[in-house]
Amino acid sequence: MKAARLILKIFLVISVTVALTIMTQVGGVIYLASLLLYPFINRFRGWWIRLSSKLIAFIILYVISTLLLIPPLAKQFGRVPLPVIGNHHVQPAVLFTALANRNYVKPELKKIVYSAAEQLNQKYPGSKVNYLDASFPFFDGFRLWPHLSHNDGRKLDLSFQYDDSKTQVATSSVPSFIGYGSSEDPEPGEDNMPLTCSLKGYWQYSLLTHIVSQKKKQDFIVNVPRTKTVIETLAQNKEIVKIYLEPHLKIRWKIRTDKIRFHGCQAVRHDDHIHVQIRA
Template identity: 45%
Template sequence: MRTVLSVLLVSVLFVLLTILTQVGGILLLLWIGITYLLRKRYKWIYKTWMVALSFPLVYLAATFALIPLLAQFGGRTALPCFGNGSLQPLTLITCACNRQYVTPVLREVAVDAAKQMATKYHGSKLYYLDANFPFIDGFPLIPHLSHNNGKKLDLAFYYKDANSGKPLDGAPSVIGYGVFEGPKKGEIDKPKECAWQGETQYSLMGRIIPQDKAQLMPFDEERTKALMIILGNDDRVKKMFLEPHLKTRLGLTGYAKIRYQGCHSVRHDDHVHIQL
């Protein structure tokens, strides 16, 4: 009975870790295997509590020291996770889950855009959200439909202080998704259209993510527009997804590569999606 429960628990963890981090499930099996092989020499190491306590450390060590090296062989590189550079993850969870991998060209695109924004707006940070996993073209980065080949990246919008109007770092959503800059009266309203079509996933994040900072950190139209223009003018970027009401509001209708993703996807008025 105990063995059946253990196998069940490991199987569930394997699936969850694979969906969330790609390599976590494999690392778990490897670590269980290593502790099993070492059990004769070190009796204490193959205990359930010991494996459970040591695995997070093994996982983090592999994630930050080993995976970035191995990913290079498959043509992917990690976006910067630490330090005070102009390009940063909005949350370190992205890096802890191995969701910050891109091709070298896309890394350059993001770093270049971040530097230009920092120069233009006194050290403004550009925050990235989900990118891709480190290995295997076609491996889906759930819940994203297309982040599966190193060539896709989501970037946070810019926000400002509601009282002073001054630019702020960070975003009102802890993960960057789900606090929408929705259509104003008279603007194109795709969220409404998609809701009519019964596409419940379209605005789902807005119902999950806490909205308490939305009033305190309004959308910074000026800096977000500047970022869109930098990316829009970068020939390496082939496609960008942005909600049509923002494309119009920010005066970006001249950019054919800034497109609407369709109701089958999710809203793009909380972040911009770029791809090579």
């Protein structure tokens, strides 16, 4: 019985460590560090108090590490975090992105995004650039799951610019709770890559549109002029080498730049966000 419990505990520790590492890169290490406090916490009476204390200990260690320890360490790897709270008209579309340390980029990419946000705000006062996934703080080649190429601080996803559908007023909110999966579908007669990729057997291409709730989609309208301004401003920067956007949106929005590429059916659809990357 004791052996079975020990095996179960080891399995749970390994599972939690792997899951946190996949989602946040550093969470697994921080979780293992929090285990050092367990001998003291286990002195508390009541399993609920012990469980709560262990969770609180991990959260405290994680927040301190995320805000104070990881940024200066990541700088040694040539990466800096995008702001956790809005700064320079740039903010996370979903707070989880920043809290999970998925917001690290090369310093030059950060400057480019800040500049684009400043130009957007000059043209449309009060506008914000919402960022989505970037890269983890450490190690080139460490993949930011589930992305295929976010592994070196040179790639960044941005959300579209939205208006509230009822008030027609600009909003910094997004229709999806994860920032992805609320797509601007091809219209009849437009280039329909989601259908093409599906017919070729690439089941993952439109997967997010099926598993992410679409209930809030009707509350938002893509503001094309603002979104187009962001894309064109980024495309004008010589350091930006690629922008991923669905072909039907490039044509529909009349965006003229050869930096917009089709990302391939092996990826996921890009009519719910913009992917930008700088030169290596």
